[in-house]
Amino acid sequence: MKKVAVFGNAGGGKSTLSKRLSQITGLPLYVLDKIKYQSGGTELPHEDYKHAHQQILVTDQWIIDGFGCMETLWPRLDEVDTLVFVDLPLYVHFWWVTKRFITGYFQPPSGWPQNSPILRSSLTSYRVLWLGTSRE
DSSP, X not given: OOEEEEEESTTSSHHHHHHHHHHHHOOOEEEHHHHHBOGGGOBOOHHHHHHHHHHHHTSSOXXXXXXXXXXXXXXXXXXXXXXXXXXXXXXHHHHHHHHHHHHTTTSOOTTSOTTOOHHHHHHHHHHHHHHTTOOO
């Protein structure tokens, strides 16, 4: 296990799990939200994000936490040797997004860029939750 991708729906504990995996294995952790978004929630230009992502992929070891975008997902899946898909019941994801939203006003969520807009980010997480529910 040298190249690990952790992904799944919003509020599933991906960042907590990724951080713990990094501690246990010693693999470097890359949080895509911290790469894709700058302080205050401003999105990095897409080409800069793709370049940063590619620079991670060419290294020998990593844990990548998050989805990013479709354009960078496929090259990551080509390189990965371990996939971790966090798929909990929807109510758990909903509760953990709500908990993060409430506690985020007192302590910034772990793994988020500095000064992230907690309300806007939480509303986006709620919208994303429903996208992950269209399974048959």
